[in-house]
Amino acid sequence: MLPDLQKIGETLREKRQEKGLTVVNISDSLCLRKSLVQAIENGDWSALPHEVYVRGYLKEYAHLLNINDDALGLDVPAEETVIPEVPAHKEAIARERRVGKKxxxxxxxxxxxIAFFVLNQIYKERSVSKSAPREVAQPASVNVRTAPGEQAALPEFVEAKKLMVTCHERTWVSVVIDGTEKKEFMLNPEDIIILNAKDNFDLLIGNAGGVKLNLNGKDVELTGQSGEVKRVKVS
Structure with missing residues (x-):
């Protein structure tokens, strides 16, 4: 557990007030609920999630206020804890994979x-054209054929933006899709999630050096070291 959440919360509150910021300002900047920001400042563990998530929130909050992690004691190695299994996250990962494949x-x-029927029709038309007697070639017969380009046109597909997150070091990931839908995952090495959006993804990564991002088949540049909390916007 963190050394003294009460003291850390007081430090963050005082620094926030010095900068003239409100709890709502912090909530919007970190994409956290207002109640979570208040719980952090009040040192209220009962209103907060697991310590792994809280450490990430504190580091983001500290960086936002230009406070060094050392000043808050956030870099002190935490006692070894057993990260609780999150079945809902595992199920969400599997569901995202299935949706991505479909x-x-x-x-x-x-x-x-569609391509099969178009090619088959073109082949039939060419066969009829070759087998027709040359003596019967009449001007009117030329108009009977339909140009290949006039066959059923292939529908245009508007491809949604697909973001693939590949994990090679244990980490947590929080993502806001198109500014409305929020999802959270706890990932282990070799886990892969595929996310879909119309416009953009806003990610908060607990271990920036432990994941790779790929948007629509192209790698996304992600600079970060192991253990570093990083916020990334992808569009």
């Missing part, structure tokens, strides 16, 4: 089916 698989099958 989002790729079904449109691909649909395109292949």
């Amino acid at each position: 989002a790729i698989f079904y449109p691909l099958i649909f395109v292949l089916i």
Whole structure:
């Protein structure tokens, strides 16, 4: 557990007030509920989640106020604790994987089916054209054929933004999708999650050196060291 959450909370509150910031300002900047910010400043453990998350929140709060981690005692190694299993997060990861595979698989099958019928129709038209007797070539018969380009046009697909998060060091990840939907994950090495959005992703990563990001097949540059809490916006 943290050395003295009560003292840390008082330090953060005093620094915030010196800068003329309100609890609402901090809540908006860190994407945290107002009640969590108040619980941190009051040192109220009963209103806070597991220590792993609290350490991340405190570091983000401290960085926002330009306070060194050393001044708050946040870099003191914590006693070894057993991170509680979060079945809902595991289930969410599996669900994201299934949704990601379906989002790729079904449109691909649909395109292949359309392509098959278009190519089959073109082949039939060419076969009829080659087998027709040359003596019967009449001007009117030329208009009977339909140009290949006039076959059923392939529908245009508007591809959603897909963000793949690959974990190689244990970490927690909090993400806000399109500014409305918030999700949280506890990831182990080799875990992969796929997230979908129309516009953007706002991530808070507990171990920036432990994950890789890939947006629509392209790697996203992520600078961070192991154990560093990092906030990243991807769009």
